[in-house]
Every structure is written in structure tokens, then in C-alpha cells.
Amino acid sequence: MNTKIGESRGDRIFTICNYIFLSLLVLSVLYPLIYVLSASLSSTKAVASGRVWLFPVEFSLLGYKTIFEYSKIWVGYGNSMFYMIVGTTVNVILTILAAYPLSRKDFYGRGIFMFLFVFTMMFNGGLIPNYLLVQDLGLLNSRWALIIPNALSVFNVIITMSFFKSTIPNELLESAQLDGCNDFKFLFKIVLPLSAPIIAVISLFYAVGHWNSYFGALIYLRDASLFPLQLILRDILVQNSVDPSMMGDATQLANKIGLQQLLKYSLIVVSSLPVLIAYPFVQRFFVKGVMIGSLKG
Secondary structure, three states, X not given: OOOOOXXXXXXXXXXXXXXXXXXXXXXXXXXXXXXXXXXXXXXXXXXXXXXXXXXXXXXXXXXXXXXXXXXXXXXXHHHHHHHHHHHHHHHHHHHHHHHHHHHOOOOOOHHHHHHHHHHHHHOOOOHHHHHHHHHHOOOOOOHHHHOOOOOOOHHHHHXXXXXXXXXXXXXXXXXXXXXXOOHHHHHHHHHHHHOHHHHHHHHHHHHHHHHHOOHHHHHHOOOHHHOOHHHHHHHHHHOOOOOHHHHHHHHHOOOHHHHHHHHHHHHHHHHHHHHHHHHHHHHOOHHHHXXXXXXXX
């Protein structure tokens, strides 16, 4: 027999208030995104005059056309893709190689290693010692200056270690050892195939970090051909410095101020595409990957 518990008046009011609050929260997040997209698809005159509120006004692809004709954007895009792909690969490999031994109870001295890892989270030498270290390693003005110093995140190591401890039972290791499986074969043949959720999650964390990073490039790089996309966006969006070659023939269609505003919105959309495309493929792993260990059974 099915019994249904009726909601009280207070429960209904609480539910309605929750819906209203969450709806307002969603609108506050969605509206800036919709506005930026609509502005990037509008004409320069509409953007400069502030006539864009929700939908595109005087539909135009001039902003995207101008961006794709600007060589520095493509150079920055290529550099950012390199830093993201190579950097994320290095990050994930080192994270797994650090987290798996620390998750093993039979790993001698893991408490000491864990202390050293956590110590780096609490204490940092600062900007100048980090710069001197990169300089002494000969990494200044090279691509590796943005990859090697940030090759490992202790926070992600702890998350991955917790996943291994909660997901890979000791009985599975003992059974594999009885069949003659060594540690490396157990890691690559058994542990990694079972760890797709956490690998996907930390890969996205690292990839987004590399894609959005610009401060390291600002400090360590001098060659403009090595600049990531975010550093080029900084010059355009923050400092309002647009190369005259970026204008091209577009100056005949609109004034410089209107085109600069249009380029800002178009650049925001273009620079966000890789993360927006990657996120849906990883989102389904988030609950299992990030929340692992929060519930004990």
C-alpha cells in the first residue's frame, strides 16, 4: 500500500522560495553569458550605442571575421593548446605516480612523503624565489617555464589518493599478486581502467588551469611568439591595446571604439569555446570523482 505524506504549508512556502531563489541565481549566471554572445553577433554601431540587451541587434559576424584574420590570435591559440595538452599530460602522469604509492598501506615511509607534500601547500617561497629557481633551471623564455613549475598539484594528489583508497580494494591487489602481477602491471592493467572518473576530473582541472593561466607567461616569457592566448586577451580586454593590423578594412565599416568593443565580446566567446566543449564530456564524472570518500559504507 502506497502512502503519500502531504506537505505542510511551511514546506510549500519553503519549496516556492527555493525555486524563486534558484531561478534568480540561474538568471544572474545566464544573462551575462547570453549578453556577451549576443553582443559578439551584433553590429559595431549597436554595441557602441548600448542597444544590445538580450538578443543580437543588426546581426553581424564582423567581430569573428576580424579575429580570425588577426595572426596573433592564431599564434596564441596554438600556444595555449600546446600548454594545455602537454601540461595536462605531464600533470596527470605525475599525479597518478604520486597518488598511487601514497594510497598503498604497504608503502614504507608514506607518512613522511605525505607530510612533505602537504608542507608545500602551507608554505611557499613566493614570487621572487620561484623566479630565481626558474632562471637557474634555464627555463626563462621557454615553453617549459609554464609546465615544469606547475607540474603537480598536491590538492589533486590528495583527491586521487582518496579515490584509489576508496575504490581499489586490497583484496584485488592480493588476488593480482597471487597471479604473478607486479606493481606496474597492476597499476596500468587494473587501477587505471577502474579510475576513469578521477582521471577525467583532474584532467579537466589541470586543463582549465593551463588554459586560463596568464600570470606565469607574463613573468617568465619575453618572446611574443610564445605568448598564450590569455596574455593576448589581456592586452586587448584589459589594456585596450588593439594592433592596428587587426582593424584591417573593418575601419571603413565602423569607428575604432565600436570595433574594439565588438572584438572584446567576440574574443571572450572564442577563448571560452575549448572549455565549454570539453566540460559536457567530463561533467558526468564529477559527482563520482570529486565526492569520492565523502560517504563511507
